[in-house]
Structure formats: C-alpha cells, structure tokens
Amino acid sequence: xxxxxxxxxxxxxxxxxxxxxxxxxxxxxxxxxxxxxxxxxxxxxxxxxxxxxxxxxxxxxxxxxxxxxxxxxxxxxxxxxxxxxxxxxxxxxxxxxxxxxxxxxxxxxxxxxxxxxxxxxxxxxxxxxxxxxxxxxxxxxxxxxxxxxxxxxxxxxxxxxxxxxxxxxxxxxxxxxxxxxxxxxxxxxxxxxxxxxxxxxxxxxxxxxxxxxxxxxxxxxxxxxxxxxxxxxxxxxxxxxxxxxxxxxxxxxxxxxxxxxxxxxxxxxxxxxxxxxxxxxxxxxxxxxxxxxxxxxxxxxxxxxxxxxxxxxxxxxxxxxxxxxxxxxxxxxxxxxxxxxxxxxxxxxxxxxxxxxxxxxxxxxxxxxxxxxxxxxxxxxxxxxxxxxxxxxxxxxxxxxxxxxxxxxxxxxxxxxxxxxxxxxxxxxxxxxxxxxxxxxxxxxxxxxxxxxxxxxxxxxxxxxxxxxxxxxxxxxxxxxxxxxxxxxxxxxxxxxx
Amino acid sequence: xxxxxxxxxxxxxxxxxxxxxxxxxxxxxxxxxxxxxxxxxxxxxxxxxxxxxxxxxxxxxxxxxxxxxxxxxxxxxxxxxxxxxxxxxxxxxxxxxxxxxxxxxxxxxxxxxxxxxxxxxxxxxxxxxxxxxxxxxxxxxxxxxxxxxxxxxxxxxxxxxxxxxxxxxxxxxxxxxxxxxxxxxxxxxxxxxxxxxxxxxxxxxxxxxxxxxxxxxxxxxxxxxxxxxxxxxxxxxxxxxxxxxxxxxxxxxxxxxxxxxxxxxxxxxxxxxxxxxxxxxxxxxxxxxxxxxxxxxxxxxxxxxxxxxxxxxxxxxxxxxxxxxxxxxxxxxxxxxxxxxxxxxxxxxxxxxxxxxxxxxxxxxxxxxxxxxxxxxxxxxxxxxxxxxxxxxxxxxxxxxxxxxxxxxxxxxxxxxxxxxxxxxxxxxxxxxxxxxxxxxxxxxxxxxxxxxxxxxxxxxxxxxxxxxxxxxxxxxxxxxxxxxxxxxxxxxxxxxx
Numbered sequence: 004x005x006x007x008x009x010x011x012x013x014x015x016x017x018x019x020x021x022x023x024x025x026x027x028x029x030x031x032x033x034x035x036x037x038x039x040x041x042x043x044x045x046x047x048x049x050x051x052x053x054x055x056x057x058x059x060x061x062x063x064x065x066x067x068x069x070x071x072x073x074x075x076x077x078x079x080x081x082x083x084x085x086x087x088x089x090x091x092x093x094x095x096x097x098x099x100x101x102x103x104x105x106x107x108x109x110x111x112x113x114x115x116x117x118x119x120x121x122x123x124x125x126x127x128x129x130x131x132x133x134x135x136x137x138x139x140x141x142x143x144x145x146x147x148x149x150x151x152x153x154x155x156x157x158x159x160x161x162x163x164x165x166x167x168x169x170x171x172x173x174x175x176x177x178x179x180x181x182x183x184x185x186x187x188x189x190x191x192x193x194x195x196x197x198x199x200x201x202x203x204x205x206x207x208x209x210x211x212x213x214x215x216x217x218x219x220x221x222x223x224x225x226x227x228x229x230x231x232x233x234x235x236x237x238x239x240x241x242x243x244x245x246x247x248x249x250x251x252x253x254x255x256x257x258x259x260x261x262x263x264x265x266x267x268x269x270x271x272x273x274x275x276x277x278x279x280x281x282x283x284x285x286x287x288x289x290x291x292x293x294x295x296x297x298x299x300x301x302x303x304x305x306x307x308x309x310x311x312x313x314x315x316x317x318x319x320x321x322x323x324x325x326x327x328x329x330x331x332x333x334x335x336x337x338x339x340x341x342x343x344x345x346x347x348x349x350x351x352x353x354x355x356x357x358x359x360x361x362x363x364x365x366x367x368x369x370x371x372x373x374x375x376x377x378x379x380x381x382x383x384x385x386x387x388x389x390x391x392x393x394x395x396x397x398x399x400x401x402x403x404x405x406x407x408x409x410x411x412x413x414x415x416x417x418x419x420x421x422x423x424x425x426x427x428x429x430x431x432x433x434x435x436x437x438x439x440x441x442x443x444x445x446x447x448x449x450x451x452x453x454x455x456x457x458x459x460x461x462x463x464x465x466x467x468x469x470x471x472x473x474x475x476x477x478x479x480x481x482x483x484x485x486x487x488x489x490x491x492x493x494x495x496x497x498x499x500x501x
Numbered sequence: 502x503x504x505x506x507x508x509x510x511x512x513x514x515x516x517x518x519x520x521x522x523x524x525x526x527x528x529x530x531x532x533x534x535x536x537x538x539x540x541x542x543x544x545x546x547x548x549x550x551x552x553x554x555x556x557x558x559x560x561x562x563x564x565x566x567x568x569x570x571x572x573x574x575x576x577x578x579x580x581x582x583x584x585x586x587x588x589x590x591x592x593x594x595x596x597x598x599x600x601x602x603x604x605x606x607x608x609x610x611x612x613x614x615x616x617x618x619x620x621x622x623x624x625x626x627x628x629x630x631x632x633x634x635x636x637x638x639x640x641x642x643x644x645x646x647x648x649x650x651x652x653x654x655x656x657x658x659x660x661x662x663x664x665x666x667x668x669x670x671x672x673x674x675x676x677x678x679x680x681x682x683x684x685x686x687x688x689x690x691x692x693x694x695x696x697x698x699x700x701x702x703x704x705x706x707x708x709x710x711x712x713x714x715x716x717x718x719x720x721x722x723x724x725x726x727x728x729x730x731x732x733x734x735x736x737x738x739x740x741x742x743x744x745x746x747x748x749x750x751x752x753x754x755x756x757x758x759x760x761x762x763x764x765x766x767x768x769x770x771x772x773x774x775x776x777x778x779x780x781x782x783x784x785x786x787x788x789x790x791x792x793x794x795x796x797x798x799x800x801x802x803x804x805x806x807x808x809x810x811x812x813x814x815x816x817x818x819x820x821x822x823x824x825x826x827x828x829x830x831x832x833x834x835x836x837x838x839x840x841x842x843x844x845x846x847x848x849x850x851x852x853x854x855x856x857x858x859x860x861x862x863x864x865x866x867x868x869x870x871x872x873x874x875x876x877x878x879x880x881x882x883x884x885x886x887x888x889x890x891x892x893x894x895x896x897x898x899x900x901x902x903x904x905x906x907x908x909x910x911x912x913x914x915x916x917x918x919x920x921x922x923x924x925x926x927x928x929x930x931x932x933x934x935x936x937x938x939x940x941x942x943x944x945x946x947x948x949x950x951x952x953x954x955x956x957x958x959x960x961x962x963x964x965x966x967x968x969x970x971x972x973x974x975x976x977x978x979x980x981x982x983x984x985x986x987x988x989x990x991x992x993x994x995x996x997x998x999x
Contacts, residue, residue: 018546041741041781045516048513049516225533227533228533
C-alpha cells in the first residue's frame with residue numbers, strides 16, 4: 004500500500020529529524036568550540052538529505068495513491084489527516100530547490116557564528132552582511148510560493164499554518180493600544196512595586212534543585228527527557244521519548260532560572276503529551292509554534308506568576324533560600340509581577356512583553372517588504388523602543404542583537420510568541436470553565452489536574468487539527484486579543500491598584 | 502575532476518559519520534532511558550544512508566576516473582593513497598547489501614539493550630537469543646567476502662587492515678606461554694605486593710580534578726574535545742575538532758578513573774593529532790584499532806604505571822588526597838603494578854590482561870567457526886578462565902557478560918587490544934631510541950616530548966600508511982610479541998624480585 008510506504012518514509016524523516024535536533028541541541032550545550040565549523044557542515048548535509056528524502060517524485064506518487072486509499076475512511080480518520088498534512092508539506096517542500104536548502108543552512112550557521120561575535124563586542128557591522136544575505140535568501144524563499152498577498156505570508160506558514168500577515172496585523176493593532184495604555188496607567192498612577200527581594204546571592208545548585216521540584220510536580224517525565232544548561236534556554240523535541248530542555252542560572256536573581264524552567268517545561272509537556280500512536284508519524288508534532296508558545300507561557304506566566312501557585316510553593320522556596328524567610332508571600336508575588344519597560348524581551352514582564360514582539364514584527368515586515376535596509380535596522384530598532392516602551396538600549400547587544408532568531412534566518416517566527424500569549428489565556432479560561440476547581444487545585448500544589456486537561460484538549464492531538472481548529476475545539480474561539488487584555492487588566496489592575 | 506567529486510563525497514561521509522558518532526556518544530552519556538528504541542531507529546537509518554551514499558555506482562565511476570587522474574603523481578602522494586584506501590573501502594562496502602547494514606544496526610541496538618538488562622540481573626539467557634542472531638549475522642557478513650581462509654579474516658579487516666586469523670594465532674601462541682609462565686613465577690616465588698593503599702574513600706570531584714591535571718599535561722586539547730562520564734569509558738572521534746572521551750569514577754579506588762582517563766586520553770591524542778589537512782578526508786582517521794590501542798595503552802601503562810611518571814606526579818596526587826601522605830612513592834608504585842588474576846578485563850594488570858583477550862579471541866573463533874554454540878558460551882568462558890587465570894567468576898556479569906563488544910556484534914575487535922599492547926612497547930622503545938632523554942623528561946613531568954614524537958611518527962599520518970607500514974616506519978619492525986615480553990620480564994622481574 005502506498006499509504007504504508009508513505010508512513011514509513013515519514014518515520015524515516017522523523018529519525019533523520021531527530022539526528023538534526025540532537026546536532027543542534029549539542030551545538031548549544033556541549034560542543035567544543037573548535038568544532039563549530041564541523042557542526043555547520045554536518046547540519047547542512049543532514050538538512051539537504053532530509054529535503055531530498057522528502058521532496059522526491061516517489062513521495063509524490065505515494066501521496067497520489069494514498070489519497071485514493073483513504074477515500075473510503077471517515078473524514079476525521081487519522082489517516083485522512085496524515086495524507087492531508089503530508090501532501091501540504093510535500094507541495095511546499097517541492098517548491099524549494101535542494102541547493103537553496105543547503106545554502107541557507109550554511110548561511111545560517113555562519114551568520115549565527117558572526118552574530119555571537121557581534122554580540123560579544125564585534126558590533127552590528129560585523130553581523131550586517133550576513134543578515135543582508137539572510138534577508139535576500141528569505142525573499143527568494145517567499146518567491147518560491149508566489150503569488151502571495153504579503154511577502155511575509157509564506158514565511159508565517161512554516162511556523163503557524165493558516166496564519167497571514169493581514170491577520171497578524173489586525174490582532175496586533177487591537178492589542179497595541181491596550182498595552183500602551185496599560186503601561187502608561189501603571190507608570191502614572193500605579194502603586195509602585197519593590198522587587199529588591201529577588202536580588203541577592205542564590206546558589207545555582209539550590210536554584211536547580213528547586214527548579215527540579217517544580218518540573219517534577221508539573222509532570223515532566225525524566226524517563227523521556229532531560230534538562231541541561233545553555234546560554235539561551237530552549238526545548239529540543241528529539242523524539243517522543245527524548246524531549247530535552249535547557250535552562251540557565253543567574254546567581255544574582257532567584258527567579259530567572261525558575262521561570263525559564265517552567266517556560267521550557269511547558270513546551271516539554273506538550274511534546275511529551277502527544278499521543279503515543281502518533282510517534283514518528285506525520286501527526287506526531289505540535290500543531291504550530293503559536294500553540295507551542297501558548298503552553299510555555301501558560302505555565303510560566305498564568306500559573307507560575309499567579310498568587311495561587313506561590314501560596315503553595317513559596318514556603319518551599321523559602322526553605323531552599325533562607326534569605327527569603329523574612330520576605331512575605333505578597334511581597335514576593337508582587338515582585339515577580341512588577342511591570343517595567345526593559346531592553347531584553349525574554350526578561351520582560353507580561354504587560355510589556357508583547358510590545359517587544361510587535362517591534363520585531365514591524366521591523367521584519369519592513370525588512371522583507373524592502374522598506375527598511377539592514378544598515379538602518381539598529382536605528383529603526385531604537386526608534387521603536389522609544390515609541391513603544393519609552394527607553395533606548397545603551398548598545399546593540401541589548402538592542403537589535405539580543406535575539407538569535409534573525410541570525411538563523413527565522414523571519415516570521417516572532418508573531419508566534421504573541422499569538423502564544425493570547426492563546427495561553429484563552430486556554431486557561433477554557434480549562435477553568437471546564438474545571439472551576441482548577442485554581443484551588445494549583446493553590447494546593449496539584450499541577451497534574453491542569454496538565455491532564457491540557458493533555459486531553461491540546462497536547463495529545465499533535466497535528467491532527469489545524470491550529471485554529473485545535474484552539475476552537477479547546478476554547479470555542481479563534482486566537483484573539485480580548486481575553487488577554489481582560490486578563491492583564493484584572494491581574495495588574497489589582498496589583499497596581501488602578 | 503572525478504577526484505574532486507570523490508573527495509567531496511568522502512567529506513560528506515565524514516559529516517554523516519560525525520552525526521552517527523554523536524548519536525552513539527549521546528546514547529552512552531545523556532540519552533533518557535525512554536528513548537532507547539528511538540535511538541536504535543535513528544542509528545539504523547543513518548547507517549543505511551551512510552552505506553547508500555558510499556556504496557553507489559557513481560562513487561565507483563569516480564574512483565575509476567580518479568585512478569587515472571592520479572596516475573602521474575609520485576607514488577607517495579596523498580591523493581594516490583586517497584584513491585587507494587577509498588577504493589578498498591568501496592569494494593568492501595559493495596559486497597554488503599544495504600538491507601543487511603540496516604538490519605544489523607537494529608539487531609545491535611536491541612541486543613545492547615538486552616545485554617544491559619542481562620548484566621543488571623536478567624541473566625545470560627535474556628541476552629542469548631540476541632547474541633545468536635548477531636553471530637549468525639556476522640557469519641553472513643563474512644560470507645559476503647568469501648572465499649576466505651578463516652571466517653574471522655573478513656571481520657578482522659574492518660578493525661585491523663591486513664591482519665589475518667593465522668597471524669593473530671601465531672602471535673598469541675608465542676605470547677601465551679610467556680605470560681602463563683610469568684604469572685606462575687610471580688605467584689610461586691614473587692615478593693608479594695600490598696595494594697591496600699589504593700583503597701579508601703576518594704572524593705569523585707577530586708579524582709576528576711587530578712585526572713584533568715594529567716590530561717592537560719598530556720596535551721589533550723579541550724578546545725577540540727571534552728570529557729564526560731559513562732558507565733564504560735570510550736573515545737568518540739566525532740570530528741577532528743570534536744574528540745570526546747568519557748571516564749567513570751569509583752569512590753573506593755583512587756586509581757581506576759585515573760588510568761581510564763589516561764587510556765582514553767591516549768586515544769584522543771591520536772585523533773587530535775591527525776594532520777589538519779586530512780580532516781574530513783579519506784586519510785583523516787586512525788590507521789587501525791590496534792594502533793589506536795597502542796596509543797591508549799602506551800599512556801595508560803608504559804607511561805602511567807611507570808616509576809618515572811609517578812616520581813613527578815605522586816606529590817600532586819598526595820596533595821589532592823591527604824590520605825596518601827603517609828604512603829611512600831615506592832609503595833604506591835608497587836600497588837598500581839600488582840599482578841593478580843582477576844575477573845574483569847579492563848581492571849586487569851599488564852601481565853594478565855592479554856590472557857583475558859586471548860580467552861575472548863579463542864571463544865570468538867569457536868563461535869564463528871560453528872564449534873561453539875552460544876548456549877554453551879558461559880561454560881566455555883568459565884573453563885578458559887580456570888585454564889588461563891586459575892579463577893572462575895562468581896556470576897556471568899563478572900564473566901561472559903562483562904564486555905559491550907559482542908552485544909554490538911563486534912567480533913574480531915578483541916585481537917586489536919592485544920596487538921595494541923605489543924605495539925605500545927615497540928613504539929615506546931623506538932621513541933626512547935630516538936630520544937634517550939625521554940624517560941627523564943617524563944620524570945620531570947614533561948609529557949609533551951613524548952606526545953610530539955608520537956604526533957610526528959604515528960598520529961599525523963592518519964590512514965596514509967597501512968598499519969604494518971606505519972609501525973615499521975615508526976619502529977623498524979612489524980607487530981611482534983618479543984619486545985612486550987622483554988618489557989614485562991624486566992619491569993615485573995624487578996618488581997617481584999624474580
């Protein structure tokens with residue numbers, strides 16, 4: 004049967020993809036510095052092989068025949084969907100020449116290296132020619148999918164199937180004034196929050212131990228995953244039985260490693276929760292990056308920065324760090340929710356975070372649309388920072404060079420962060436609607452109830468449904484700004500006594 | 502040019518091989534337990550892809566044309582050798598069907614898992630059906646290279662090009678009586694050695710720190726390599742810039758991690774020392790496993806268990822472990838050289854070690870020759886132990902199940918351990934002939950002198966010469982038992998006052 008052949012090839016692609024994931028994971032965790040160029044070659048080769056293994060004539064023939072084979076099945080049968088998503092992926096892959104894929108991988112590896120040097124002191128000018136090449140390559144990529152309404156649309160598809168630049172703009176345009184207003188209200192008439200209790204000297208091993216307590220309680224399965232350290236935390240879904248997260252520690256702040264651990268833990272629960280029967284198959288991946296981010300932000304923020312969560316876990320944190328013994332729960336809770344415009348996206352609070360994302364989306368649209376030259380990017384970055392957040396970074400390392408994404412040519416990725424934040428609140432609201440005792444359970448330290456609801460309503464489905472459909476099935480609504488704004492107004496209205 | 506195409510393909514194979522090395526390294530170091538089956542699939546796929554990428558018609562055509570292109574070059578030109586070794590590898594690879602390669606990789610992964618369970622308590626019976634399949638597969642493999650004098654010959658070629666079962670037997674037959682006699686002399690009339698000073702409670706972190714001191718002094722390049730922990734120490738040459746070793750610690754013994762570190766360090770210096778211009782090329786690998794082992798055993802034993810080495814390093818070891826402060830150097834030196842029949846090969850002393858190897862070679866020859874059934878292997882093991890070493894292991898975990906090799910189907914590998922021991926002494930003798938001050942330099946802690954000699958005479962050549970030629974160039978002689986026996990008689994005659 005062609006469907007059988009097709010599925011076998013998809014499993015092989017999952018195995019090859021696992022090797023690629025591992026090479027990337029290792030690059031960020033354990034690779035000796037002298038092997039960076041070797042690793043770039045390895046990744047370029049495996050990326051090309053992956054493309055060749057998939058975008059072949061024979062896969063096209065199997066798809067054709069498999070479409071006939073599943074015709075008699077009920078429309079919601081898994082195999083119908085397997086053929087559907089694989090065909091869509093294949094049609095997209097066929098548009099992209101193998102030579103482009105290999106060259107792009109090589110450009111990305113070199114650019115990422117230059118970006119690190121630029122950040123470490125060589126400056127934006129050192130990175131600029133690489134970024135110019137990547138922007139040009141991404142325009143070329145978009146043109147493989149012409150015609151399009153926006154040059155951004157073909158890029159979005161790789162991260163968020165079904166999403167368009169038009170819809171992203173509409174959502175951000177609704178969200179932006181609400182956030183800008185809330186930031187202004189907090190600044191002008193909010194009751195100030197003192198976050199001094201978070202700073203001090205916090206032993207890394209103790210931070211790690213507490214993070215593991217929380218991860219285990221969240222239900223992270225260490226039989227099927229592990230946690231390591233890296234400069235920038237990430238989740239690598241090598242395989243269903245091998246979901247790896249990383250974290251980093253800052254001795255000076257008690258909370259940054261913890262929230263990064265919960266964030267990556269949220270991603271990991273999604274990957275570990277995909278139905279076992281989908282493993283190594285076309286449906287055995289997350290539905291979209293936006294939904295992925297909804298899971299990480301739900302755990303990091305909606306749970307991890309809630310009063311209920313800390314009413315249970317704060318005494319344990321105090322036991323780990325006696326310096327916090329004299330800090331009341333409420334003081335700590337307020338500190339981890341302080342709103343303050345800052346330079347670094349990943350350290351931003353829930354209110355300002357999406358403004359960081361909007362700034363990037365604006366600039367990506369302008370770069371790819373040809374309205375902004377790479378040479379003018381640092382200035383444009385700083386202009387937007389002033390406009391959205393009222394501050395300007397002292398240097399590019401804390402500005403335009405802070406994120407890794409562009410150095411790998413990942414344009415169109417940032418919107419998924421914002422969509423994830425919005426969906427996180429929608430999903431939380433739906434979970435509480437289904438199980439009104441959920442907040443109380445969390446306040447008792449019972450995190451499994453939430454994980455189970457997420458498993459049944461989001462995780463297990465993998466790619467069975469389109470992102471929009473999955474969110475509608477789970478919450479009744481498509482992704483939208485309203486619930487997020489309501490969540491922020493309620494939480495921060497109380498915190499800042501607005 | 503076809504030679505250019507050929508070299509490009511060889512570099513791709515090096516990159517793919519690097520990914521395979523990393524997957525194996527990770528399997529032994531960091532892989533979550535739930536991902537063992539996933540990893541088996543991944544390794545099977547990449548092994549098949551490697552085989553397909555190499556054993557293709559087009560590579561054959563390039564080889565044909567490249568042979569013409571290098572005809573005008575001097576016979577010792579690198580490119581002449583590139584074509585020669587690649588042709589030999591290709592001819593061998595063509596004999597083996599891709600389906601066999603993939604199936605063998607899968608068998609090996611499953612067998613290795615079963616072997617671990619067998620060792621951990623499930624018993625030999627749990628491993629037996631896997632081993633039966635592997636023996637059958639290896640016989641099938643040998644038959645791809647029929648006709649042969651011994652079924653063992655085609656297997657040996659993969660590890661030790663040019664070596665034959667006949668020659669291995671001749672060398673072992675010369676070595677065996679000399680060892681058996683020396684063991685008997687030591688037992689009956691040797692002055693007893695007390696090794697109690699090596700036992701105690703030795704903090705792992707301190708052991709690790711001292712091991713790193715020695716590794717650095719040996720010249721291990723941490724910019725192009727790293728050390729991790731694994732149950733069984735090994736060296737993984739992922740790439741020239743990425744040579745990874747592992748070690749393990751035993752709190753109860755001060756010396757076992759140290760010697761394993763020096764052993765793997767010796768392997769690593771070989772890999773790190775191959776000429777830079779050979780990187781990712783056909784010559785950019787070690788000449789053979791026997792020569793590889795000569796490097797590990799040279800550092801571990803000829804250097805690491807010498808009086809000179811410890812005359813410099815013992816005060817440092819004492820500084821790390823104050824419990825040794827009252828133990829004289831000579832007592833320590835004698836302790837680390839105590840000869841005593843024991844169950845575990847990797848813990849064996851220099852005198853009995855090769856008897857462990859001979860036992861395995863005997864059994865491999867019998868298994869593959871069909872004279873011994875897998876079911877009878879544990880009994881045959883114990884019989885040989887009694888015959889060669891006069892002791893019988895209390896259980897199979899300390900007997901037939903102790904080594905990983907057979908669980909991966911690596912038959913024909915063990916002889917290289919013995920050949921390596923012999924070559925280590927031949928190489929050491931040649932180095933001292935060239936540089937008579939070498940022992941004194943080592944006693945001053947100057948290990949770089951030896952590393953440089955090895956680099957120039959062994960390491961840098963990679964696969965430029967056949968193993969036999971390389972050893973002759975470095976020492977003037979092929980591999981032989983005489984120098985090793987003389988070395989043992991001299992060293993242990995003095996130690997045991999024979």
